[in-house]
Amino acid sequence: MTGTVQTPSFVSRVVHHHLFWPVVALVALWIACGVVSPGFLDVKVVDGHLFGQLVDITRNSVTFLLLALGMCLVIATGGIDLSVGAVMAISLAVALTYIDNSGNGESATVALTAVAIALGVAAVVGAFNGFLIAGLGIQPFIATMIILVAGRGIALAFTGGQITTTHSAPFKSIGSGFVLGIPTPVVIGAVVFAIVALLVRKTALGMLLESVGINRTASHMAGVRSRNITWLVYILCGTLAGLAGLVYGAPTMAADANNIGQLMELNAIMAVVIGGTKLDGGKFSLAGTIVGALILTTLDRAVIIFHLPSESKDLFKAIVVIAICIAGSERLRDSIGLRRRPRLDSSTPAPKKTAEVAA
C-alpha cells in the first residue's frame, strides 16, 4: 500500500476516506457474486497454478490497470490521454506484424524483440502527445484526440487492413502463461504498479506531478520543470498503453486493429475516477486506481454470473459509476454529516443553492 492509505481511527474518517465507497462497491459486488454463484470466492491450486473466478478477474483487470495507471499520472498533471485505446491497437499490430514477418515466432528472442519494438513505438506515440501538449501548448483533450482519430488507421496500415494472426508460444505466454503459479499478466501488473508507486511516492516525482496539476505556471516559477514532467507522463502513459495492448492481445495472437482497445480510453478514465482521483488534476490515488480497475472487470464478470444478457454490461457500468459518483459527491457527504439523515436528503438538495451564489 502506498502513502494514500491513512490509519482510520474513527468511523467518520473511514466513511470520508476517498477509497471508502469504491471498496464498499467492490466488496458488495464480490459478495453478491458469491451469493449467486457459490464457488465464486474459491481460489484453488491446480497443477501448481492458481485458479478461480477471482484469479480470472484479477488477470483480466490488468489491461485496465496498466491503462489506468498511466492515465492516473496524466490526470494528476491536469491532462487527459484519449489515445490509449488506439495505442493498444498500434502496439499489438506492430508486435504481431514483426513476429509474422520474422518467420520464427517460437524463438524467445523474436518475441522479446517484438515486445521491445512495440513498446518503443508506443513510447514514440506518447512522446508525440507530449510534444503537442508540452512543446506546443495544445489542450491535452484535442492533442490526444488526433491519435484517437488516426491511431487505428496507423495500426491498419501496419497490418495492411487485415487481422494479422500468427503463432508464438513465448509471446502468447505474456497473456496466458504462469509465473510461479501466478498468471503472468498479474505479475506484470504487480511489477508495473510497484515501479510506478515507488517512482511517484518514494521520489519527489509524485509531488511534482501534483504541483503541475494544481498550477502549471506557479510550479514552473517555483523551479519545477513542468514541461519535462508533462513529456514524461505522456511517454509513460503511451508505453503502459502499449504494454496493455500486448497483454490484452497476446492470448488470441490476433491483431484486430479496428476493435482492440475500442472505448478503452473511456474505461481507463472511468477506472481512475471510480478510484477517487478527480479529473481536475493535482491529486491522485494509485491504490484507488487498482480498486477501480477491479470494479470494472468484476462488473464484466458479474453480468455473466447474474445470468444477465451480455448486452446489459454497459447499463450495469453506468449505474455503478453514477452510484459511486453520487455516493462520493460532496453534496451527499455534507447532508450525511450535517443532518445525520443518510441518502433520503440527496434527492431534494435544491434549496441550499442561493447562499452559494451570494457568497
Place this chain on the structure above:
Amino acid sequence: MTAQTVSGHAPTDHTPHDADDPRWKQAGRAAWGRLSDRRYLPTFGTLATLAILLVVGQLRYSTDDRSFISARLFSNLFIDNSYLLVLAIGMTFVIISGGIDLSVGGVVALVGLVVAKLLLAGLPLPVVLVVGVLVGTAIGSLIGVMVQYFRIQPFIASLAGLFLARGLANMLGTTSIGIKDEGFASLASWKLKFGERPDIWYINLSMIVAFVVLLIAVYLLHYTRSGRTVYGLGAGDGGQAAALMGLRPGATKMWVYVISGTCAGIGGILFALYTKSGYNLSGVGMELDAIASVVIGGALLTGGVGYVLGTFAGVTLYGLILIVCTREGLDPWWNRILIGAILLGFVLLQRVLVAKRR
C-alpha cells in the same frame, strides 16, 4: 454580426452556383474587417482552411463540364452531415460553458432504436418523433443534474450518460432494425429539387431541421441573457463573474446539458431518417466528431470562447475533409490517418493564430 459568414457558403441559397462569386467577395471584405477583431481569429482560421480545401478540390476534381464548388457539393455535404450539425450545435453550448458532453453518440443510437421499436409497435408517427427527442432530453437532464446538483465532473457525468444510453440501446436490440413505416419513409425521402440534370441538387427535411436548429441556437447563444450566462460560466471561475453581472449561472449549467441532450435527440431522429433504421452500434465515436467540429470551429475546450456559426463552419470543414478523402479514392485506413493529419494541421494553424493574439 457573423451573418455574412453563413451566406458566404450559401448552401441554402436558392440561386444556382454562378451567383457565388460576388458573395465570396462580400464575405472576404467582411472577413478582412474582422481581422482587426482578435476574437474572430480562430474562426477565421477555420474559414481559411475551408477556403484552401475548396480551392484544392476545385483544382483537382473539377472537370470541363462540372465544377467541384457547386450547390450540389454543399447539398450533398449537408444531406450527409445534418445530424452531425445538430449534435455539434448542442455541443457548442456545453463546450462554451466549460463542460463536455460525451453521451451524444450513445443517445443517437438509443433514439434510433426507440423510434424503430415504437413505430413497429404501431404508435402514431408524431408521438414517436416527440418521444424520440424527449429521450435525448431525459439523458441530458440526468447529466445536468449530476453536474449541477452533485458536482460530478462533466466528463464523468456524460461518460456515465454515454454508457447508460448505449446500455439501454443494447437492451432494446443488437441487430439493425429497418424502419418501414410509410409516414417515416415519406419524411425521409421528401426533398425539394433544384437545378437541371447534371447540376441537380436538393434540400431535404434533415437540412431544414438542422438549419432551424442553427438559427434558434444563434439567437439563444448570442442574443439572449441565457446565452451570455453560458459564456460567463465558461470564464473559469465557476460562474462567479456571471453572478456578479446579475446573471443567474446556477440553473444555466444544467440547462446546457438539457439543450445538448435535446439536440442529440433531434440528431438521433435525423440519423434514423438518414439510415432508415435503428441500430445499437450506430453513432460510435460520433461525440468525438461533434467535439472535433466544435473545436475546429474555433471554440476553446476550456470554455468561454466560441460561436455557433463557427461550429457551422467546423461541420462544413469536417464534411468537406471526408468528401476530399473519398474523391482521392484512398484505402479506408488512409482516410483516418488523413483526417488525423488534417486535424493536427488545423490545430497547429489555430495555435499559431491564437499565439499571435498575445
